[in-house]
Amino acid sequence: xxxxxxxxxxxxxxxxLSSLFVQVLIAAVLGVLVGHLWPGFGESLKPVGDGFIRLIxxxxxxxxxxxxxxxxxxxxxxxxxxxxxxKALIYFEIVTTAALALGLIAGxxxxxxxxxxxxxxxxxxxxxxxxxxxxxxxxxxxFVLHMIPESAVGAFADNELLQVLLLAxxxxxxxxxxxxxxxxxxxxxxEQAGEIIFKIIGxxxxxxxxAVFGSMAYLIGQYGLSSLSTYAKLIAACYGAAAxxxxxxxxxxxxxxxxxxxxxxxxxxxxxxxxxxxxxxECVMPRMMEKLERAGCRKEAVGLVVPTGYSFNLDGxxxxxxxxxxxxxxxxxxxxxxxxxxxxxxVLILTSKGMAGVPGSAxxxxxxxxxxxxxxxxxxxxxxxxxxxxxxxxRVVTNLLGNxxxxxxxxKWDGALDPAQAREVLATPEASAKALLSERTETEQAxxxxxxxxxxx
Numbered sequence: 461x462x463x464x465x466x467x468x469x470x471x472x473x474x475x476x477l478s479s480l481f482v483q484v485l486i487a488a489v490l491g492v493l494v495g496h497l498w499p500g501f502g503e504s505l506k507p508v509g510d511g512f513i514r515l516i517x518x519x520x521x522x523x524x525x526x527x528x529x530x531x532x533x534x535x536x537x538x539x540x541x542x543x544x545x546x547k548a549l550i551y552f553e554i555v556t557t558a559a560l561a562l563g564l565i566a567g568x569x570x571x572x573x574x575x576x577x578x579x580x581x582x583x584x585x586x587x588x589x590x591x592x593x594x595x596x597x598x599x600x601x602x603f604v605l606h607m608i609p610e611s612a613v614g615a616f617a618d619n620e621l622l623q624v625l626l627l628a629x630x631x632x633x634x635x636x637x638x639x640x641x642x643x644x645x646x647x648x649x650x651e652q653a654g655e656i657i658f659k660i661i662g663x664x665x666x667x668x669x670x671a672v673f674g675s676m677a678y679l680i681g682q683y684g685l686s687s688l689s690t691y692a693k694l695i696a697a698c699y700g701a702a703a704x705x706x707x708x709x710x711x712x713x714x715x716x717x718x719x720x721x722x723x724x725x726x727x728x729x730x731x732x733x734x735x736x737x738x739x740x741x742e743c744v745m746p747r748m749m750e751k752l753e754r755a756g757c758r759k760e761a762v763g764l765v766v767p768t769g770y771s772f773n774l775d776g777x778x779x780x781x782x783x784x785x786x787x788x789x790x791x792x793x794x795x796x797x798x799x800x801x802x803x804x805x806x807v808l809i810l811t812s813k814g815m816a817g818v819p820g821s822a823x824x825x826x827x828x829x830x831x832x833x834x835x836x837x838x839x840x841x842x843x844x845x846x847x848x849x850x851x852x853x854x855r856v857v858t859n860l861l862g863n864x865x866x867x868x869x870x871x872k873w874d875g876a877l878d879p880a881q882a883r884e885v886l887a888t889p890e891a892s893a894k895a896l897l898s899e900r901t902e903t904e905q906a907x908x909x910x911x912x913x914x915x916x917x
Contacts, residue, residue, distance in 0.1 A: 480668060484733040487669035488676050491737075495680025502681025508674025509738055515664045516743040519657050521616045523746050524767050525628045526654030531760030532632035533640055533647055540874065541629060541764065548765045548870045552773040555862065556812065559705055559775040560805045563782030566701035572693040572783070573790030578843065621767045628763075661746045665734075672737030679739070679849065691847040694787050701779050702854045709775075709865045717872045718879060723886040724864065727751065732857065739852040741860040742770070748860070752867050756882030761871040769863035774812055776858030780851050781808050781822065785829050788840040800833050807832040822848060 495502030532541055607622045609615035615623035640647045710721035725732060728751050731744040745766065752762045785804050789796050796804070811825040823841055830836040871877035 480665065480730040481733050483669040484672050484730070484737050487673040488733075488737045491673040491676025492680050494673075495677040495682075499681035502677035505674040505681075506678040509671045509678060512664070512667055512671030512674075513738060513740050513743050515667070516661065516746065517619055519660055520742065520745055521619050521621065521624045523654065523657045523661075523749075524621060524624050524763065525616075525631075526650050526657065527749060527759060528625060528628035528763035528767075529632045529635065530647075530651050530654060531758065531763045532629065533635055535758070535760045536636065538633050538636060540876070541632075541760065544761055544764050544870060544874050544876065545768070547873050548768055548866065549772065551866055551870055551873075552769065553809075555866070556773060556775060556778045557805065557809060558708075559778035559858075559862075560782045560808050560812075562701050562705055563698075563779040564786060564801055564804065566697045566704075566779075567783045567786030567790075570693060570697040570700075571790060572691075572697045573787040573843075576791040577793060578791045578840070622771055625764070625767050658746065658750065665747070668734050668737075671743075672734065675738045682849075691850065694783070694847055695850060697787075698780055698783055698851055699854050701783060702776060702858045705775060705779060705858060706861055709861055713865050713868055716869045717877065717882070719868060719882055719886060721861070721865065724755065724868075725861075727755065727886050728864070732860065735856050735860055736853050739849075739856055741856045741863075744860070745770070748864065752864065755868075755885045756878035756880075757867055757871040758876040758878075761874065761876040762867055765867045765870050766863055769866055770859075773862055773866055774855075774859050775862035776855035777822065778808065778812055779858065780855055781812060781825055781829070784822075784826060784844050784847075785833075785836070788826070788830065788843055789833075789836050791843055792837055792840050794835050796833065796835070800835065803833055804829055 491502075491505075494505075532538065535541075606620075607626055609620065609623040609627060612627055614620075615627055635643060635647065706721075713719055713721045713724075728748060731748050731751065735741050735744045749762050749766050752766070753759055782804060785808075786796065786801075807829045808825065811828050823844070826841045826844065827838050830838045830841065868877065868882075872879075
């Protein structure tokens with residue numbers, strides 16, 4: 461066999477291995493093996509995954525600012541911002557309430573905590589206190605005030621996405637009022653800064669397989685595969701309810717936009733694999749926003765809906781919280797009436813909106829719900845400690861899918877979706893990825909030519 465033919469024979473293998481999706485899958489399998497065989501070493505790899513997530517988080521706030529400002533400035537209409545924001549909040553409220561109700565239905569059908577007969581007085585709640593770090597869920601007034609930054613720099617320094625989003629909308633409004641023609645340097649600086657941030661994200665994403673390896677090794681090393689059997693019914697109920705909810709999301713996306721959720725998942729499979737491997741949807745937010753734009757959603761819609769959804773549209777967390785509340789009640793022998801279960805939904809509608817960024821937020825929300833219902837011992841929250849980390853995959857995937865579907869539906873609702881472009885991109889995801897790379901190169905070349913022209917003036 462000649463050298464050329466040997467190289468040709470190896471090229472398909474190299475092509476497969478060069479895919480980020482394949483690299484992440486291989487890294488996840490290796491991480492599981494290392495965590496199972498050498499649990500102590502697996503636990504020590506936690507900083508690997510955490511470091512990668514920090515690298516992504518450090519650019520999320522400036523990226524959101526740039527995307528939102530540029531999107532609104534190009535649209536040239538602040539009224540569309542209000543429309544998109546209001547429609548997004550209406551959609552979020554309806555869908556998260558449905559997710560909470562689905563979790564309760566699954567809990568009543570599967571009865572995951574039935575027969576455990578746990579005595580609440582025997583439970584050790586120190587683990588819950590360590591998870592929550594003494595934090596409490598903010599009230600309605602505190603939550604609204606928290607959306608307003610004390611300083612512009614503080615919003616970026618603390619990585620508060622809603623504060624950055626508010627600042628970006630106000631900045632874009634001011635820019636439109638002054639006029640882009642009168643402040644072209646400001647607009648072009650923000651636009652080019654966004655392009656640079658996307659380039660930085662491209663560099664960081666090369667470390668994704670290493671991050672997934674470290675995260676999976678830590679998860680299995682810390683909790684072990686045996687924990688899966690301990691909470692088998694609760695895990696099955698949560699993942700089953702999430703699967704049913706994802707089917708509903710697919711139907712909604714097809715009915716309202718005419719697009720296929722399966723094709724979109726195939727188009728963004730690398731991002732979903734990375735989110736699962738690192739148990740974080742934030743680390744894929746920048747690339748997911750880029751792909752949603754590529755799939756026909758206008759920049760201002762993506763810039764408004766996606767960051768807001770990370771605080772207001774936690775579908776996976778909603779399913780988990782309502783189901784976990786029933787699990788706690790059943791485990792300690794408490795049977796909730798219909799009225800009490802409605803109370804659970806009403807309380808979680810409020811507490812689930814303030815979860816983002818609060819340490820141990822799931823445990824705080826469950827404690828607040830138990831207190832509001834009045835018949836579930838708050839100490840029962842300790843029962844969820846062993847299962848909480850296992851639910852991360854369900855929550856991450858469902859939350860991420862929910863926000864993507866929300867972006868498509870709200871964009872369509874406001875006329876900010878190009879259906880023809882979306883169908884073309886989702887029909888040929890591999891070709892679309894190459895086209896996106898080509899567009900980035902052309903943008904960089906155009907920016908370089910603009911710089912040369914400026915220098916020659």
